Amino acid sequence: xxxxxxxxxxxxQHARELLELAADLGPHERAIFEQTIxxxxxxxxxxxxDKLSHIFRAENGHFAVETAEARELIQTTAxxxxxxxxxxxxxxxxxxxxxxxxxxxAFVWKGKNFEAGINQVPETAERLLx
Numbered sequence: 001x002x003x004x005x006x007x008x009x010x011x012x013q014h015a016r017e018l019l020e021l022a023a024d025l026g027p028h029e030r031a032i033f034e035q036t037i038x039x040x041x042x043x044x045x046x047x048x049x050d051k052l053s054h055i056f057r058a059e060n061g062h063f064a065v066e067t068a069e070a071r072e073l074i075q076t077t078a079x080x081x082x083x084x085x086x087x088x089x090x091x092x093x094x095x096x097x098x099x100x101x102x103x104x105x106a107f108v109w110k111g112k113n114f115e116a117g118i119n120q121v122p123e124t125a126e127r128l129l130x
Contacts, residue, residue, distance in 0.1 A: 003033055007040050028067070035068035044075040048112035055116050062117040073098075074116040078106040084125050091115075093128050 003022070006015035015037050019030065040046065047055070055074070056066035063070040077096050084093040091109040098104065103122035107115040 007037055010040075012037050012041050031068040032066065032071065035071050039071070039075050045078045045106075045108055045111065045113055047071070047075075048109075048114040051112075051114045055113070061119050070118075073104050073118070074106050074113055077104040078108050078113055078116075085129055087129050095122075095125070095128055097122060 003015050003018045006012070006018055015033075019025070019033050019037070022030075025033070036046075052066060054062075056063050056070065058064040063074075078092075078094045082094045082096045084095055087093050087107065091107045091114070093105070093107055095103055095105040101120075101122070103119040105117055105119065105123070105128055106113050
């Protein structure tokens, strides 16, 4: 898709222009693209696109639905301020606790969010780093 190409090349204004012209996108998809453009502009860690169906699924510890808000929570968690450390398998582990008490967690490998989710009851740091 041309929007992704514009984002990848760092041409965020062009990506927004293409998004405006994309008549076949609904509000949900538009919001996700807007968040993706915004996250790229802010230098947030992107998602491994081939892992999205694993991150966003109706299973305990994951986000049931992919939304712009869920993507934002994950990408803003995968930041140095929330870094727990290096897991035994070599990926970076991030986590933060929201005001609600829920825990957002993210695993980053080769510069991409490849696994992430939300726990209503937080896991221990040791378990996340396992």
